[in-house]
Amino acid sequence: MQYSYYPGCSLEATGVEYNLSTRAVAGALGLELVELPGWTCCGSSSAHAVNKDLALGLAAHNIALAQEQGRDLVVPCSACYTRLCKADHEMRHDPAEKARAERLAGFSYTGKIQIYSFLEIVKDRVGCDEVARAVRKPLTGLKVACYYGCLLVRPPEVRPFDRAEDPTSLDELAAALGAEPVPWCYKTTCCGAGLSLTRPEVVEQLVARILSAAREAGADALVTACPLCQNNLEMRRPAQEGIPVFYFTELMGLAFGLGEAPGWLKKHLVDPFPLLQRFSLVG
Amino acid sequence: MATATLHLPAGAVTVDAAFREEVARLSGQPLELCFQCQKCASGCYPTQEGDYTPNEIMRLIQYGARDAVLRSRTIWLCTSCETCGLRCPNGIRIAEVMDTLKQMAAARGIAPAGETGPLFHNLFLSEIRAAGRVHETMLMLKYKLKTGNLFADMKLGWQLFRRGKLPLVPRLKKDPAVRRIFERASGQE
Numbered sequence: 001m002q003y004s005y006y007p008g009c010s011l012e013a014t015g016v017e018y019n020l021s022t023r024a025v026a027g028a029l030g031l032e033l034v035e036l037p038g039w040t041c042c043g044s045s046s047a048h049a050v051n052k053d054l055a056l057g058l059a060a061h062n063i064a065l066a067q068e069q070g071r072d073l074v075v076p077c078s079a080c081y082t083r084l085c086k087a088d089h090e091m092r093h094d095p096a097e098k099a100r101a102e103r104l105a106g107f108s109y110t111g112k113i114q115i116y117s118f119l120e121i122v123k124d125r126v127g128c129d130e131v132a133r134a135v136r137k138p139l140t141g142l143k144v145a146c147y148y149g150c151l152l153v154r155p156p157e158v159r160p161f162d163r164a165e166d167p168t169s170l171d172e173l174a175a176a177l178g179a180e181p182v183p184w185c186y187k188t189t190c191c192g193a194g195l196s197l198t199r200p201e202v203v204e205q206l207v208a209r210i211l212s213a214a215r216e217a218g219a220d221a222l223v224t225a226c227p228l229c230q231n232n233l234e235m236r237r238p239a240q241e242g243i244p245v246f247y248f249t250e251l252m253g254l255a256f257g258l259g260e261a262p263g264w265l266k267k268h269l270v271d272p273f274p275l276l277q278r279f280s281l282v283g
Numbered sequence: 284m285a286t287a288t289l290h291l292p293a294g295a296v297t298v299d300a301a302f303r304e305e306v307a308r309l310s311g312q313p314l315e316l317c318f319q320c321q322k323c324a325s326g327c328y329p330t331q332e333g334d335y336t337p338n339e340i341m342r343l344i345q346y347g348a349r350d351a352v353l354r355s356r357t358i359w360l361c362t363s364c365e366t367c368g369l370r371c372p373n374g375i376r377i378a379e380v381m382d383t384l385k386q387m388a389a390a391r392g393i394a395p396a397g398e399t400g401p402l403f404h405n406l407f408l409s410e411i412r413a414a415g416r417v418h419e420t421m422l423m424l425k426y427k428l429k430t431g432n433l434f435a436d437m438k439l440g441w442q443l444f445r446r447g448k449l450p451l452v453p454r455l456k457k458d459p460a461v462r463r464i465f466e467r468a469s470g471q472e
Contacts, residue, residue, distance in 0.1 A: 013419040016449045038417040040461050045363060046407035048382050049400070050389040052309075052467035054408065061464060104467050106460065150364030151447035155376070164369050190328055197426055198399045200435075201331050202360065209328075235439055267446040270438075 001125070003116075004071045005033035006062060008080035008227075009041050015077065016229025017264035021077045022118055022248035028134060028256050029126050035076060036065055042083040045194045056097065057104030059087030063115075064107035076118040076249070078226035079193070082151040082158070084115050089158045117152060117226045119248065120161045123169045128176035136257035138178025142279050144251075145219035146170035146181050147210065149229040150190045164188070170223055171249055179254040184217035186210050191232040203236045211241050220275055223248050234269040244272035254281050289346055296348035303347045310383035316373035317341040322365035323377050333357030334395075337367050337377050344380070353388045359400035361385075399430055412465045416457035420449040 011019035026033045043058035062084060066073040075081040089235045090097035098109055122131065149168045156164040167188065172179035189210060192203030211233065214222050222245045225232045234244045245268075253261040256278070262282055265272050276282040287298045303322035306315050317338065320431045335357045337341065344353045352358070361381035368376040385401075388394060394401050406425050410417045425438065443449045 009417040011418065012416070012453060013450055014443060016448055038456060038458065040456050040458055041411045041417050043411070044407065044417065046404035047411075048363070048373050049385045050383070050404045050408070051468055052386055054464065057464040057468055058411065058461070061460060098419075104464055106463065150362070150366060154365040154369060155378075157370065188366070190362050190366065192329060193362040193364070194403075195329065195360065195362060197423065199332070199360065200401050202329055205332075235443075267448060269442055269446070 002032040003074040004036045004066045004069045004070055006036050006039050006075045008077040010227040014231050017267045018227050021253050024258055025249045025252045042080045043187045055086050056101050059083045060101040062103035064105050066113050072114045073281055074116050074118055076217050078149055078151040079228055081117045085159045088115055128172050132176040135255045139255050142179040143182050144174050144179050144223045145184050145214035145217055145223050147222045148187050149226045150188050158239045168215045184218040186213040191229045193228050196232050203232055206235045207233055208238050244270050253274045294377050296351045299347035299349045302349040306344050310380045312375050322370045326366040329360045329362050330357045335362045346381050353393050354395050356395045358384045359398050415458040418453045
């Protein structure tokens with residue numbers, strides 16, 4: 001199955017291991033991700049914070065590019081995914097917004113392509129049974145707290161692929177890889193997102209709370225699907241806190257026995273190797 | 284219309300009905316439905332550091348307290364995580380309201396003392412305008428230079444750089460189409 005692939009700016013920098021692991025895991029599952037030619041920034045949180053037209057126009061521009069390619073669009077980054085889905089939702093359901101987007105981005109919206117998060121593709125298109133069949137080194141005994149962050153499943157009317165208050169898709173996927181997802185209450189609690197540079201002290205408080213909740217729930221590690229979450233949880237944690245934070249695609253790569261997986265994990269600020277050695281998941 | 288003055292713990296505010304209508308129109312949200320159940324506030328972690336809770340912001344908008352709202356620190360602490368709107372029993376998308384307030388404050392150049400949110404957003408957008416994509420390394424440097432806080436995250440920056448997470452030469456996408464979107468968005472075309 002062929003998809004257009006929108007990595008987004010973070011996956012070229014602070015989220016580089018998410019990009020590498022997503023591409024590798026897609027290959028292992030027979031999904032062909034063709035990078036969207038000429039993709040540009042989705043506008044991120046800055047566009048909708050200060051200029052409504054830019055938020056719609058920048059996202060619509062990328063939807064226009066995807067439309068030209070004629071393939072459904074796969075977006076690993078939760079933040080980009082939300083921005084693109086939101087613009088798509090507005091164009092699909094509101095004629096006035098559609099006209100505004102068409103004027104801003106200079107195109108004609110057909111509504112023929114769909115936008116998916118990579119998690120959604122893995123969970124709903126490939127399916128957990130198929131994922132489980134690809135597992136060579138099950139993550140047996142590894143207790144994980146699945147951290148969805150706030151954007152992946154919200155707002156629900158824009159992308160209702162999982163429950164907005166208590167999502168389960170990452171938990172089901174982790175279980176298919178042989179890991180043990182723990183129940184906890186902080187699945188969708190905000191990590192502070194883009195406040196990381198402007199108000200780091202606020203993000204530090206939020207991150208400390210999330211990490212200690214994961215620990216109290218008995219988790220050995222956290223699993224995310226968002227480069228902003230992963231970075232905040234590593235960069236803004238209390239100095240003594242050493243619980244690793246993985247992208248779900250990295251855990252898939254490890255469980256599939258992909259040789260390049262250790263290369264991604266070396267990019268983490270919090271060294272996950274001692275934990276993985278304890279579970280004999282790396283050499 | 285006669286103006287009234289309300290004396291709130293935060294100070295005196297002048298009632299301005301036009302503000303209430305403007306926020307309702309721009310955000311498209313039924314602001315009048317807020318009955319102060321405080322569900323939004325109870326799930327809102329970031330704005331605990333702010334001057335008002337989200338329901339207080341809603342109340343101040345109903346009063347028409349233009350200045351108090353547009354100069355509030357709370358609006359810049361909202362991360363648009365959408366928890367408030369998800370839980371609101373009256374279906375008010377409070378994140379949309381917060382966005383509208385930020386847009387109004389930014390357009391008027393209003394920000395509380397020490398708030399660097401608008402500066403960060405403007406730097407972010409000028410990166411997109413110039414290069415099509417956001418070069419995170421450059422954005423962080425520019426922000427640090429502008430705020431004069433160059434050394435706060437230096438160690439962290441070095442750790443990221445060493446792991447190849449802050450590339451010096453990014454794959455940018457200078458695109459006239461993006462520049463046109465900026466021109467149309469600012470009403471130049």
